[in-house]
Amino acid sequence: MSAVGSEVKVDTGAAIEEQLPQRSPRRKRLWIIVAAVVLLLVVVAAVVGGVVGSRHQHKTTTASNSSNPSSDSSPTSSSTSSSTPSSTPSSTSPNAAYSSSSIAVTGWWTSTSSYSIRLFYQGKDEHLRLIGYDSTDGMWSTVTTLTGPTLRLGSPIAACNYNSTLYFSSAVTSTNNFTQIDIFYVDKLGQIQEWEVLEQKVPTVQTSNINGTISSLGLKPAANSRLATYWPSLIFQDELNQLQETYYTTSNKWLQNPLNLPSQNHSALVEVAYSTSSARQGGGNFIYQGDDQKLLAEGRSSSTASLKADAPTVSIPAESPIGAFSVPRNSQANSPMNTYTLWQNSTGGIQITWMDDDNGWQTTSTPDSFGSPDKGTDIACLTPSAYSLTPLQPKYDMARCYYLVDGRIREVKYDGSNWSVIGNVPLG
Ligand SMILES: *[C@@H]1O[C@H](CO)[C@@H](O)[C@H](O)[C@H]1NC(C)=O
Ligand SMILES: *[C@@H]1O[C@H](CO)[C@@H](O)[C@H](O)[C@H]1NC(C)=O
Ligand SMILES: *[C@@H]1O[C@H](CO)[C@@H](O)[C@H](O)[C@H]1NC(C)=O
Ligand SMILES: *[C@@H]1O[C@H](CO)[C@@H](O)[C@H](O)[C@H]1NC(C)=O
Ligand SMILES: *[C@@H]1O[C@H](CO)[C@@H](O)[C@H](O)[C@H]1NC(C)=O
Ligand SMILES: *[C@@H]1O[C@H](CO)[C@@H](O)[C@H](O)[C@H]1NC(C)=O
Ligand SMILES: *[C@@H]1O[C@H](CO)[C@@H](O)[C@H](O)[C@H]1NC(C)=O
Numbered sequence: 511m512s513a514v515g516s517e518v519k520v521d522t523g524a525a526i527e528e529q530l531p532q533r534s535p536r537r538k539r540l541w542i543i544v545a546a547v548v549l550l551l552v553v554v555a556a557v558v559g560g561v562v563g564s565r566h567q568h569k570t571t572t573a574s575n576s577s578n579p580s581s582d583s584s585p586t587s588s589s590t591s592s593s594t595p596s597s598t599p600s601s602t603s604p605n606a607a608y609s610s611s612s613i614a615v616t617g618w619w620t621s622t623s624s625y626s627i628r629l630f631y632q633g634k635d636e637h638l639r640l641i642g643y644d645s646t647d648g649m650w651s652t653v654t655t656l657t658g659p660t661l662r663l664g665s666p667i668a669a670c671n672y673n674s675t676l677y678f679s680s681a682v683t684s685t686n687n688f689t690q691i692d693i694f695y696v697d698k699l700g701q702i703q704e705w706e707v708l709e710q711k712v713p714t715v716q717t718s719n720i721n722g723t724i725s726s727l728g729l730k731p732a733a734n735s736r737l738a739t740y741w742p743s744l745i746f747q748d749e750l751n752q753l754q755e756t757y758y759t760t761s762n763k764w765l766q767n768p769l770n771l772p773s774q775n776h777s778a779l780v781e782v783a784y785s786t787s788s789a790r791q792g793g794g795n796f797i798y799q800g801d802d803q804k805l806l807a808e809g810r811s812s813s814t815a816s817l818k819a820d821a822p823t824v825s826i827p828a829e830s831p832i833g834a835f836s837v838p839r840n841s842q843a844n845s846p847m848n849t850y851t852l853w854q855n856s857t858g859g860i861q862i863t864w865m866d867d868d869n870g871w872q873t874t875s876t877p878d879s880f881g882s883p884d885k886g887t888d889i890a891c892l893t894p895s896a897y898s899l900t901p902l903q904p905k906y907d908m909a910r911c912y913y914l915v916d917g918r919i920r921e922v923k924y925d926g927s928n929w930s931v932i933g934n935v936p937l938g
Pocket of ligand 1: 648649
């Protein structure tokens with residue numbers, strides 16, 4: 511197999527198509543027709559009101575300013591702060607998160623300087639919640655309850671997004687110009703389900719929701735498996751606790767392959783981009799806890815390249831939540847990624863293990879203001895989509911992580927030099 515880091519083609523779709531046994535031009539045309547029909551049905555359904563397009567562009571006047579958090583979204587940051595927000599009572603808002611809710615976050619660059627973030631969690635009523643942030647207005651939206659999907663209480667949640675016309679090389683039309691956000695979760699039967707939120711801004715603003723194609727496969731992860739995704743890949747642990755990957759091909763098929771990586775039962779799972787040039791070729795970096803409890807990163811430069819272990823050699827507590835994001839190191843087309851991993855140590859604090867140069871992994875502690883993630887929750891970090899019109903940028907604007915502290919979703923960020931707390935995401 512080709513070595514990781516060896517030359518990869520910078521071209522996009524074609525490389526992904528090459529490995530597909532199922533591909534033929536006819537199938538692709540069929541997929542486009544099917545997609546067009548489905549979209550038409552969704553639009554009709556949305557108009558009729560059956561499948562409600564849950565818009566969340568509308569901003570609430572009470573939403574706090576993320577870069578300037580209001581007093582109720584304490585703490586207000588800084589590495590010198592020694593505030594102990596643990597006395598804050600849990601939120602009683604109808605949109606408050608379930609106490610050990612999973613958190614998933616995804617986002618994309620809308621230009622080289624502006625971006626969108628979509629964050630998902632489970633409410634106390636078990637429903638999936640969505641809250642969005644757009645840098646152009648600098649505010650979180652109101653929370654939307656997505657009533658379509660039925661999640662198991664405590665379901666893992668994973669989210670990714672992509673420009674579907676870019677991924678499938680289909681034609682942009684006035685009704686087919688979406689950013690597609692895919693949310694994966696586990697239903698009450700213990701099966702992996704996929705919910706899709708399709709957001710179109712231009713030429714007309716439209717949002718539709720649709721059941722995803724993975725839903726009918728009946729994939730059963732281990733009872734306590736987590737989920738991670740970075741389009742077009744989804745990973746989970748099966749009932750034998752083997753790490754499995756399902757990979758969505760441009761010919762509209764989920765291909766499933768074991769990753770053959772020995773992992774801790776109930777390991778936290780993350781997928782981030784591996785390098786700029788590999789990000790649109792099925793490359794990826796899988797971050798998880800090995801069966802020796804060590805934090806591990808296994809990267810590949812394309813969907814067909816073999817995985818190469820990159821071990822930070824830190825042991826972390828069993829089943830510790832792990833969040834990670836990656837940012838291109840430079841603006842070159844084949845830039846490696848700087849990768850930052852947050853995990854919870856034995857005394858509950860968050861530590862950061864990262865690599866941003868050729869000198870390997872380093873680990874550091876975080877200020878007290880970071881707090882301790884609530885028991886059973888995730889740490890979710892944001893790596894923008896590679897399949898958006900504006901590709902990955904060597905910038906830290908979107909370098910953020912989220913986790914529950916006292917039932918509230920705390921947002922922290924890295925600016926390329928320093929870590930700080932932004933505040934709590936305003937769930938209303
Ligand atoms: C958000 O905070 C920024 C920086 O503090 C400030 O410039 C901006 O006016 C604030 N926006 C709102 C809507 O409060
Ligand atoms: C998706 O990508 C295509 C290029 O393939 C571009 O024309 C279109 O504007 C993009 N759509 C969105 C929503 O960014
Ligand atoms: C598609 O959407 C993108 C992003 O919203 C926009 O820039 C572009 O003009 C749209 N293209 C068409 C053909 O409407
Ligand atoms: C999606 O489809 C699957 C079967 O294909 C079904 O089991 C599931 O309930 C559907 N989910 C929603 C939210 O409609
Ligand atoms: C991990 O899970 C597998 C399958 O459920 C089980 O057989 C095994 O004993 C578990 N290992 C540990 C160390 O708990
Ligand atoms: C756990 O993490 C916190 C925050 O980074 C740090 O202050 C503390 O020393 C760590 N505890 C251990 C046992 O390493
Ligand atoms: C990071 O923090 C250090 C020390 O507090 C400060 O000197 C430096 O200016 C900060 N860097 C940025 C980019 O804010």
